[in-house]
Amino acid sequence: MTPNAAPGLLVAAPRSGSGKTTVTLGLQRALRRRGLAVRGLKCGPDYIDPAFHEAATGTPSANLDSFAMGPDLLNRLAGEAAADTDLVIAEGSMGLFDGIQAEAGRTGASADIAARFGWPVLLVLDIAGQAQSAAATALGCKLYDPRIALMGVVLNNVASDRHRRLTEDGLARVGLPVLGALSRDKSMVLPERHLGLVQARETADLEARLEKLADTVEAGLDIERILELAGPTRLDPIRPGVPLRPPGQRIALARDEAFSFVYPHILNGWRGAGAEIRFFSPLADEAPPPDCDACWLPGGYPELHAGRIAGARRFLEGLRAFAGSRPVHGECGGYMVLGRTLEDGDGCTHPMAGLLPVATSYARRKLHLGYRVARSLEASALGEPGHTLVGHEFHYASVVESEPANLAAVSDATGSDLGRAGHRSGQVSGTFFHVLAG
Template identity: 70%
Template sequence: MSVGPGLLIAAPRSGSGKTTIVLGLQRALARRGLRVRGMKCGPDYIDPAFHAAATGAPSFNLDSFAMSRPLLQALASEAAGDATLVIAEGSMGLFDGIRQETGRTGASADIAALFGWPVILVLDVSGHAQSAAAVALGCARFDPRIDVAGVVLNKVASERHRRLVEDGMTRIGLPVLGALMRNTELTLPERHLGLVQAGETDELDARLERLADAVEGALDIDRLMALSRPTRLETAGNAQSLPPPGQRIALASDQAFSFVYPHVLMGWRTAGAEIVPFSPLADEPPPSDCDVCWLPGGYPELHAGRIAGAQNFLEGLRAFSESRPVHGECGGYMVLGRSLEDAEGYAHPMAGLLPVETSYAKRRMHLGYRVAHLLGDSAMGQAGRRLVGHEFHYASVTQSDTSREAAFARIADAEGNDLGFAGHRRGLVTGSFFHAIAQG
């Protein structure tokens, strides 16, 4: 079976400009009155929020390693079911992933192959001309499962430069669908985990309109749309990635706590759970009529002083935890600990519910897929449950209880290498740097 058509916008490497192209294209089509849906390959919280702002509709992640085939099918079906066009965005380079069996590497190419979406390759052509065609040809021939249908040139220096690059593309038979000149005004602001969040980006709507104007003027959008193909589905899948941790879920939600996957929220709601947002930065406690509290990741390290001063929130959280489960992911885990050291080296007191102290001043990047086995019953499920997710943070643990009895889970990387114990559990409170994507 097949549903609405789609395309995958990808690149040979990170930093090529695919997010700029994707957002401009999504907004340009949405303002034509078309039903556009965004999707993002791999684990990423920030880009889907920009997709939603550009299109006015939720954007789901698609992850060939962390998600089962039925879950992937369900998410693609929901997005493409009534869409004029699905515009999916790749992550990193088109073939970048982990060493796993074909189709389960986490690479964007897996998603294009699974759903039959043609690939539009964004090429940063700064620093070369005809040689860009050799890069494009390598991408087109590397994986026989996918079809690279055309290219978009980015960071073109001049009309002469463009003609030279197009000469190379003509020689390999790949159509050039457009070219954007080098323009720093189209760049979105960034910070340590990627783009500044959509909700924090100044004049976001105006920025999206400028991106749409640039894409409208530089790309042959009608020709690009004509290259799309129906989304190929095998079966109707199950969209529940994680069982809801409760019936009424108090969800911390503001600029410090924003990293929640849309597919997880949809799965909870589909299962009948109600999600009740509250804002720690506004000094709001978890609503007392909820039966579980969830502190997602985000940027608490940028708001540590304000969180430390939010006594209604902290006292309400401690009172809530005496009788009901509380779970924190990544940034939420840091807030559940004893202290959080900011970039200037000042340690702010946190909730003190878990035996851990963290620091953003002592930075080291932690990045990669994780497979977790729960060591005890918690809001995340019963002991022994297998969860698949990832870590992406710069904060470090400076002090913690490292015993098995205090640990939340045992984790391994994507290749099965044991990484030891992760996170903490104390009473009804649990947390770790692990972001859950789906049940294993």
């Protein structure tokens, strides 16, 4: 354990939808109310949950991804989270062991993060429709990967006292302590949309929801025991570095309900490299600040606001003028807005910036999901030709019109060739994949 590094734990589950986020946010807020400094982290390429962690703890969160990030970057991000705080609470993604087929420690699974940093796992079990049988699942999680340790389990969706007793009986047989139980309560479920939870900044009565989650966790979990079982954070010596080179010294970054998917570690890396970030809102019809020397349009939900974007004359005209002399890059939703048109979910087609030769549709939905390893073919805000980037793609949009892709040669996590992706035209570039690290 590095001196002054806080202990930590990982909240995980055997599968998605088990209640990880409920337990994570409730525990984070409950500990903050007790006066503890808590930092949240999210395993995997998730934009939305870190913002909820920040709302619950009052401190920044970040992502840890064992496939996309190298050891130095992982170590640096975990070290930053574990410094000058009392506890790190990381939240897993999907099932505890779900990832890609790769060498141990590089699968993208949440278990890799627990193993790397020595954090014990608080396993959330959704026991709806079962009782003693849940112990078999928990035992499998305990034995499957010898690198990790389970501190205990939290039972979710408990129907009655009898239901809880029967489940605890099964867990006692396999030597796993029950550290808490939560009853079925639909009012605790956070609202969702097609890419996950509705964003923190859009969630109505978020503070009241977080307080209710904390009340529920205080009543249902053995918080003192959980604090005792948190494990020391194992860190290697921290080396400086930047996950992605800043595209400019002063970066105009779109930020509002339509453009919000930016990994915190990317922005912090740019700032650490001396770049200044200036925010503007396309939905408020704001143009990129003219004194900036690069513009970045993140992903988000432009398909939900396509009409407003199409009608934002100052934004679109300012963006086109900016692109005449300085680099502009769009990721996923930003890429769609840089294109010619965007068809929304109702089948209405809206004109976009027209800076890239692509037209997209949300009405013709098709899921695109997975890691992407990209080699730049053209100089752009992402880097020079030959530069390798690792990222992730998650969207439902389809390309309905396009000139040949020319920005990058792309493969998936297994090395399978996916062909070329993205476009570059003049100083404007865009792709559907979001960069996690260079």
